[in-house]
Amino acid sequence: MQNARPAKVVAMGESVGPQVYRILRERIIQAELLPGERLSESDAAKSLSVSRQPVREAFIKLSEEGLVQVLPQRGTFVTKISVASVMDVRFVREAIEADIVRVVAGDPAAETVAELRRQLAEQRKVSHDDRTGFLRLDELFHHTLAAAAGKSYAWSVIESVKAQMDRVRFLSVDDLHIGRLIEQHEKIIDGIAAGDKTAAEEAIRLHLREILTSLPEIARSRAELFDDTE
Amino acid sequence: MQNARPAKVVAMGESVGPQVYRILRERIIQAELLPGERLSESDAAKSLSVSRQPVREAFIKLSEEGLVQVLPQRGTFVTKISVASVMDVRFVREAIEADIVRVVAGDPAAETVAELRRQLAEQRKVSHDDRTGFLRLDELFHHTLAAAAGKSYAWSVIESVKAQMDRVRFLSVDDLHIGRLIEQHEKIIDGIAAGDKTAAEEAIRLHLREILTSLPEIARSRAELFDDTE
DNA sequence: AACACTTGACTTGTATGGTAGTAGGTTAGT
DNA sequence: ACTAACCTACTACCATACAAGTCAAGTGTT
Incomplete structure (x- = not known):
């Protein structure tokens, strides 16, 4: 029973x-x-x-x-995953977060930078195969950026987009290139701390593209999870 | 009865x-x-x-x-309107549409430009006090941009944002500066047609800021419609 | 064998009754 | 007169019954 x-x-x-x-x-x-x-x-x-x-x-x-x-x-x-729709939502996220880091870099508060660097240290501590643990810290990182810019609605859109992207990340077989992602986080922080809007923007755009590098591979190896009408 | x-x-x-x-x-x-x-x-x-x-x-x-x-x-x-939240959603819209026009300007299809110019002529025809008529054409214009960039999810976000902004526009007592808005539409098209990404981006960013110029005035004259917890 | 039809077990969509919680006005008590 | 308890009329929330459509398996007919 x-x-x-x-x-x-x-x-x-x-x-x-x-x-x-x-x-x-x-x-x-x-x-x-x-x-x-x-x-x-x-x-x-x-x-x-x-x-x-x-x-x-x-x-x-x-x-x-x-x-x-x-x-x-x-x-x-x-809903099945489709490469096109994932790229579509990523586009929105990149656009929003690019402008967010520009805002933050335009007036970088010392506390914000300190908090971000503290989080960076946390990220380095987490094990490279602890997906959930890293994704939680990653979410916190991006949320901190949005909060620092004072854009709460923007964050709610990002949350929704992030759900679609995280779904892909949970399907990745290998690790998430966590090391590289953390390096990119650092570049974003450096750009913000230096007040260099363009550098910060370029860093986060690169970062958000990096996240989905494993997408084509997953689409091949697990085709049954993907929408085949494309 | x-x-x-x-x-x-x-x-x-x-x-x-x-x-x-x-x-x-x-x-x-x-x-x-x-x-x-x-x-x-x-x-x-x-x-x-x-x-x-x-x-x-x-x-x-x-x-x-x-x-x-x-x-x-x-x-x-x-929900009552709040200046802060309207500016918050506008921020998201600006970020998304800025990247959209960059995409379109990066590979400007002749048919797209022709279609946009055709719409521009329609816009000039509409009466300056026909809010609904102009807003419908305005929505079509922005939708055409998103469609030309092939970003359907982006458009769905814009639709939601646009609802909040249009609500403010329907409360404006005077005309919507329709003439100026149409001029800005033209500048956007010019930037796209010239393949000048930056010019097109700057034009649409200016345009989306212009839309809400009447917001502070409305907040004063119709305070009862606004959230006073700010 | 092949095709048209029926039947029944699903699915989501809609309507309605009942429950718990809130708010405001009224009445009883001090 | 003032306060506190109550009472009524709402509200959104949840559960349940019914309606209508879909799909597949099975059956009868050609």
Whole structure:
């Protein structure tokens, strides 16, 4: 007898809709739910011990973020990855973050630079095969940049874009070239600290392109996870 | 007796949830529903002759887009405008569209330039006090740029940002300086046609800043529509 | 064998009842 | 007159039942 009546998964004190959303979102990003996989309002509701309604609302949010695809009367599926769409979202992220670092470099606060360098030290400590650990620090780094520029809406867009990109990173078989990424983080900080807007901008543009170098390889080795209509 | 039982407003063939979303979104952007105004699932459902559920889902989508604010057990309100948040979203739009025009200017297709110039002629024809007419052409213009760059996701972000900015433009009492805006459109096209990335970028950045020149004035004259926690 | 049809088990979409929480006005108590 | 408790009328949230569409397997017919 294993969980004929599954335990309550969601906590009290917060609406269950957003909770379901976060749970599913996390599982999709971390490739626990694979691209192409079929979901179902009823199944998810049962496994989380909630009704269909909050699950449905979570599905809607996920579909707006592009993580699932809802086909009326047919089913809901984790959206397959497509090289074109990943490059498309990366383009948006690069544009936003390029302008963000220009703002930060234009008036580099000493505390900000110190905080970024502190984070850099943390990043060097993390093991090269601890994806989750590094990605958490990476997220913190980029969030700190956005916060330093005082752009909260910009960050919310980046968060959404980052989800799509992180999904790819979780599928990479080899390490994430963490060493190189950290070096690039350092170049960004150097540019900011020197007040050199253009240098900082070029550094982060290069950085954001580097992240997806493994994409073509993944598209070949795991073609079943990719949209083949391109 | 006026509309004791209101007529069916939504059409068949498409789910009502998205329809309700579009209807409310339009009414909010065009300032028919004013910032701060109270909404209600039940009321909206009754007035549209649908059930509360699709309305609720529309509210959720609107709240993600930042057009309404849902306070659990308290009510749903059209989000008030705030100078800071409008500038925040404008920043994102500028960053994205700047990179878009650089892409387009980097490889300017003759048909694209011709299409843009054709649209420019249309814009000159529209009356200076026909807000809706001009805004539709303006949206087409910017969409054409995004499409020419092949960035569909970028456009979806712009659409969301544009909603927030257009809401302000609908509150402007005077004309929208349409003449000046059209001149700037022309400068953008010129930069693209010349293959001058930097000129095109500077032109669109200036353009997107120009759009909100009336914001401070509106914030003074219609303070009740603005968030006062800033 | 091949094709058209039916049937049934799915899917998401919509409507509705009930629950818990909030806010404001009213009434009872001091 | 003032305060505190209550009470009513709302709100969004959740659960459940029903409706409508899709798809595939199976069946009957040609």
